[in-house]
């Protein structure tokens with residue numbers, strides 16, 4: 315089976331980018347090991363602290379964040395990073411060529427139930443003019459991403475990675491510690507009969523979103539003339555992995571609750587990297603108003619509504635929004 319290095323070389327990735335990705339994956343392998351130890355290593359449960367988003371941090375959020383931060387800062391490839399668990403930009407090496415944004419542990423509520431969790435990251439070029447502690451360099455739209463990936467800590471540890479030449483899936487071979495290519499150039503089916511949304515928030519959604527989901531729920535008896543199935547892992551990394559493997563539509567829309575007027579998911583380290591992976595697999599990723607990757611950020615922790623997955627289903631969903639105006 316092909317190794318990560320040769321696929322990255324075939325895709326034309328620069329040497330320094332390959333080395334940075336390998337460094338990040340070394341950190342993810344350590345997280346994978348800590349996660350697999352679970353209660354035996356005392357890594358489960360919550361801390362007493364909150365992150366900048368007002369979420370109580372799990373011990374694994376803090377541990378994973380520290381592992382990635384230490385590994386990246388020592389590497390010399392990174393000028394600055396931003397993380398879900400860090401209020402401010404973390405300055406690294408003034409000579410680093412890249413910026414990294416990451417969600418160290420996605421789906422952290424799933425740690426309590428031994429269910430799917432993962433790490434998500436995006437990589438951008440660091441502008442030469444940039445001082446390492448200057449957050450304005452992170453104000454780049456997702457179209458400028460040079461790479462995006464997630465590592466899924468499931469029954470096997472898997473990596474989905476794109477450098478803009480297709481989305482490839484790798485599986486960690488724990489016997490030698492390498493990621494082996496197990497599915498090259500994933501292509502999402504354009505149609506689907508599977509959707510993912512937290513339906514408990516239904517009453518808070520906008521009218522077009524309520525109508526669209528009501529149409530899915532109505533199945534053969536409704537406007538879509540076919541039955542749909544619903545899945546919700548409560549970890550974006552798990553839901554997007556399923557969508558990449560067999561198609562589907564994943565949504566976390568804006569809603570009327572406090573802190574949710576732009577949805578829940580964060581642009582830099584959740585929506586953007588997943589949008590890049592989905593688009594490179596032939597899918598679509600939108601906020602409902604525009605392509606996620608064209609959103610110009612105003613803040614490193616900014617949230618955006620997310621609608622992504624199989625191209626024709628996302629297009630149908632978006633048409634429900636435009637009918638409204």
Ligand code: AHG
Pocket residue numbers: 369398417419420421422423512548549550551566578
């Ligand atoms: P995180 O654990 O990194 O804070 O992210 C959790 C996110 C995302 O992974 C998932 O899709 C969503 O929260 C689940 O939200 P609900 O709790 O509303 O289901």
Ligand code: MN
Pocket residue numbers: 369398422
């Ligand atoms: Mn969180």
Ligand code: MN
Pocket residue numbers: 417419420421550584
């Ligand atoms: Mn997350």
Ligand code: MN
Pocket residue numbers: 375398417418419420421422
């Ligand atoms: Mn997280």
